[in-house]
Structure formats: structure tokens, C-alpha cells
Amino acid sequence: MKSITEYIRSPLTIFFIKVGLIYGGWEVLYQYVLLPDFWLDTWLSHAGVSLAAGSLSFLGWDIESTARFVCVVGNRGIEVQNGCNGLDLLGLYAGFIIAYPGSMNKRLYFLFGGLFFLFLANVFRITTFVLTNYYVPQYIDVYHEYSSFIIFYPIVLTLWYLWTENSDQQSFLSGAGFSSA
Template sequence: MAQWLTKNLKIEINKSISPLALFLIKAGAIYAFWQLFYDLVLLPDGRLDTFLSLTGINMAGGLLSLLGWDVDVSGRVLTCVGHSGIEIQNGCNGLNLLGLYGGFIFAYPGDWKKRLIFLSTGLLVLFFANILRIAFFAVFNANLPQYWDVAHDYSSYIFFYPIVLSFWYLWTVISDQKDTLISG
């Protein structure tokens, strides 16, 4: 009886709510869950943030070394030698954005195999974009430290948002759910 009720209730809910409204409800619920989980569990625990911060700093330092920069990496701090360094703190390492990106991919309908491949690819691209962002910060801070606040505040518009929006758009195309965002 419970299975029949659940199955039929789901069908009735899906028929009475437009695909756009269903997407927005799912996206809102996932967003709320992610923010609570991040703020109450991941951020206080710190292990995942620490891993992302240290990995990002070390990889950005390696990239800059490959490009000929004389850098020093010490914990969470990356320094272009002779200049002040940058520190990647918990909450500023891209983890929150990775969760938001994933939330959209989960909220928007599509094939699960495609979804997992697309999610993994997008997360990797965003991870490496963050490494480029960290390297950019170190070089920028070495050359234009007086504009640090501007670079830090607006770097997401250059490094993350175009990638996230492009991947979200591609997912709406790849998932082949043409009627999802059409109300009615």
C-alpha cells in the first residue's frame, strides 16, 4: 500500500507542478542543505577545507615554479620571493562553489550516468581553475599589492562564474530535458 501511495503521489505532484517549479524547489532544497552542511559540518571540521587549501597552494606554487617564478610555499601561504604572500583560508578555497555547482547538476533532470560524468568533469575543471586563481593571486599580489582587495573580490567573476555558467548551460543541453524550464 505504501509503495502504491508513494508512486501515485509522486505522479500527482509531478503533474500538478510545472517542471520549472519542480527544478526551483529541488535547487532551493539542495542549496539550503548544502549551506547548512557546509556551515555546520564541513567548515567547523576543517579537514576537507584544509586539504583543498593545501593542495591548491602546493599546486599553484608548482605551476608558478614551472613558469619560472621563484616562490616559497609554507603551509597555506604562497609567496613570490621578495614580496608578501597570500594565504588560502578555510571558506576561501572553492569548496562552497563546488557544492553549489554540484547542487545545480543534481537538481536539473537527466541521465544519472551522464550526470556523474559531467559532475566529475566540472568539479575537476573548477578545482584546476582555483589553482590558476591562487597562482594569479600570488603574482598579482607581488606586482600590484595596492589592488589586492579588488582582485580578491572580483576574481570569481573571471575564474569561476564563466566556467560554472558554461557548464550549467552545457548540462541543460546534454541532459536533453528540453521541457524542464518551460512552464505550463
């Protein structure tokens, strides 16, 4: 039978401790550094709207946008508020990549590549909000409710899976590194 110290030293326990510390640190950083002046939230919202508007304009739609608002000309617009700019999901994704064991080079690749990909996914989401609001405005509330599940979560879960498969960590969950005695 395993002693309590063997459980505490297990890679899985260490992972959960890291996750707790990372998310606690993220919450403190967000609440006391990022939140008071909203600079990161504001940048993510404005950049997402700007890129979504540019993408739609490039594809031929006549678009109006200012700061957080974007719309097809002559139609009601959408506003990207701080809670809808993807920052919380970016933090969640980054926390897992940082906490899960692996080499630093691969970790940085997955971290920054994944964050960039998720940012682009949010631009796509904003773009689809504008089009949903234009073509089927009666479904905008339903789309707002479920678009994260449709767009973000499959991407995050796939990236996490790829990280666990490519992180050079052989026996993290299997317990192969522990004796059975």
C-alpha cells in the same frame, strides 16, 4: 486555466523544490559535519596552494609555500583562507547539476568533470594572486574583490548552460508537456 496541482507538478516547480532541498542539505552538511573540523576546507586550501606553488615553480619563479601561504621569494605572501578556497562555489555548481533533470551517466560526468575543472580554475586564481601581489601589489584588493567574477562565474555559467543543453531534457522550461486548456 491551470490548476494549482498542475503548477506544483510542473518540472520547473519540481526543480526549485529539489534546489531548495539540496542547498538546505548542503548547508546542514557543511555546518554540522564539514565545518567543525575544517577537513575539506583545509584540504582545498592546502592543495590549491601546493599546486599553484608547483605551477609557478615549474614556470621558473622562485616560490616559497607552506600550508595556506604562498609567495615569490622575497615578496609578501598571500594566504588562502577557508572562505577563499572555492568550496561554496563547488557546492553551488554541484547543487544545480544534481537538481536539473538528466541521465545519471551524463550527470556524473558533468558533476565530477566540472568540480575538477573548477578546482583547477581556483589553482589558476591562486597563481594569479601570487603574480598580482608580486607585480602590482597596489591592486591586490581590487583583484581579490573581482577575480571570482572574472574567473569562476563565466566557467560556472558556461558549464550550467552546457548541462542544460546536453541533459536530454527537452521541454523543461518551455512547458511543452502541459496542455493549454
